[in-house]
Amino acid sequence: MYQDYRIFAISSRLSTLKLIIPVIGPKGGVGKSTISSMVSLGLSDKSIATGLLDLDITNPTLHIILGIDVKSIKLEEVNGIKPLKLTENLEFISPSFFTEDKALPLRGKDIVNVIRELLAIVNWNSIVLVIDTPPGFSDEVLELLFLIYNVNPYILRPLLVTNQSILSLVSIKRILHLIRKEITPLGIICNMCNNDDYIQDISRIYNIDNLGYIPFINDIEKIIGDSKALLKYSTSYLNILINKILNIIRLRDVNEDIYNK
Template sequence: MENGDIPEDANEHCPGPQSDSAGKSDACEGCPNQQICATAPKGPDPVDMVAIAERMATVKHKILVLSGKGGVGKSTFSAQLAFALAARDFQVGLLDIDICGPSIPKMLGLEGQEIHQSNLGWSPVYVESNLGVMSIGFMLPHPDEAVIWRGPRKNGLIKQFLKDVYWGELDFLIVDAPPGTSDEHISIVQCLDAANVDGAIIVTTPQQVSLIDVKKEVNFCKKVGVKVLGVVENMSGLSQPISNLKFMKITDNGEMKDVTEWISEYMKEKAPEMLNLIACSEVFDSSGGGALKMCNEMAVPFLGKVPLDPQLCKAAEEGRSCFADKDCVVSAPALQKIIDKLMETSGLSMTESNGV
């Protein structure tokens, strides 16, 4: 049994031998391994920590991307951050540790790819020569395969990613974490403790139901000693060019009739300058002040807002960079501004890519 793995003869709800409650919880009663687990040393294996430190020694900056809850666009932000840094000629790695919901392969256009083993370790899957990706999604027999793992097994894979993947020299390693504050978060923080993590970016949406969980995420970072590099307010209003809008009219019998063509022709004839405007609408209630107010209250940096842009959603679905898409006229500039601010305020700015 490797350090951290659940024994085959363990009870059904085994907390895992590395858990603080190992050998002590109700689930451990009657387990043949109870005494061993209760007295065994806890925490990451020192041998593994040395191996991880050696791997991470060639990575200049390590950034975690977190969210308080799912569905706020965390993985979309991680993917576009990786695309943006690679476009600036940095050497970039993107590590997906969302074990049960790996969406990074799709968002990087890498579905169906597989991991290859070399004498140096696991080789990342490359989008470009300077953008490599690692995810459990590359290990599944089918994209729809469910990953039903307990915490210790997920933590074991994260540890294996960190010590066995050969990234080479990187300027940035972006780690896309699962939402919330789960075992995976504790595992990645413990394993990278000696590797000098730069900090975490937290992604949220404007409404209070999301910000409540983000506050917990900020407090988690403070407790484990991870610097909050900043908070990104995603889906901050729906914005898109008027020329991309679809217009509907409610008829007398209550049906919806498409009048887009008529409206477009009318604007072209009567007010062509309107076609260059951006239409904006608040989708989520931000009357509570949104992420900016929360950041001021909790004394963490606010990096900026990204509008809900259908073109960005399309780029993510198709595994493309929004920065190379002429249709992403709303989201791409907003993301670039956020990345510029991140680089300037967090000590990450480098005039050129020169590895480590």
């Protein structure tokens, strides 16, 4: 019977993490990539060893948001691939590092293979891993949730991102309906919203944390590529989310045996 050796490697790589946060959204354009960047910058600024992974295999953009020229990157190999060190507490991997930002037209099984390869070869030196995912419940998202859940369901806490569009709100309910029996979300956040009214009912009905809202940022295009500006917005709008993550990490430090089964 065929066994994919990468599954065992993935288990070894991910089992050292205390928390994995896939950032999931039902539609394109809700701000998953920007929020993934802001969350990872905010955590690293709190001296939390944080990894950031762009898992939008066919259309990665985190390196653009963070202002990284992928053609100048030379990754080191030490017991696997060492992520790019962005700050003292933040490391990053993107598929673009391996493709030099060229198009990667993959589908189905090929995408699954790329995901398994990335997760198997990257040697993270972090305790929290934030993962930017493509829209909806694509192959990337389904495979990712399956792999992490089978390593340790306790460390898997997806962050759900929506905006105030009825299309996005309906779709986020579908995602919650699918995952809520097996997976506990970190919470839900409303992006480009004037308030959190749009997610209050979802939070109550599905019994998940309302992590607040981020207003529409008029000059968002001007801060693309500027990690310092992104950190400033993270500090302004993501305090509830960052503090919840810090509390989870503290709890797991105290009850380490429970989460390392």
